[in-house]
Amino acid sequence: MGTGQWAMGMTPEQLRQSLRELDGTRDITFVFAGMPPHESTLHLHNAMLIPDEPDHLVKVTDGKSVYIVEPVRIIWIKIGLKVQVT
Secondary structure, three states, rough: HHHHHHHHOOHHHHHHHHOOOEEEEEEEEEEEOOOHHHHEEEEEEEEEOOOOOOOOOEEOOOOOEEEEEEEEEEEEEEOOOOOOOO
16 A cells, blocks of 8 residues: 555644644554554553654654654544643
């Protein structure tokens, strides 16, 4: 499957805008199209959006790893409510 099939997906700018509240206090789940079922879901605890870098890739982290997210493959996103950090 080519990425052209998802041409109507979000742009990197739209995705970055929708993830702007990820500050390490929310969980997030992404579901991606065109992936094997066992690899189509990404769930991160305490996710943070990495500020835009010169490569302009959308990156999120859980403090353990950095994940590059391809906006055009996203089917849906679930962002957890903010939890109190004590």
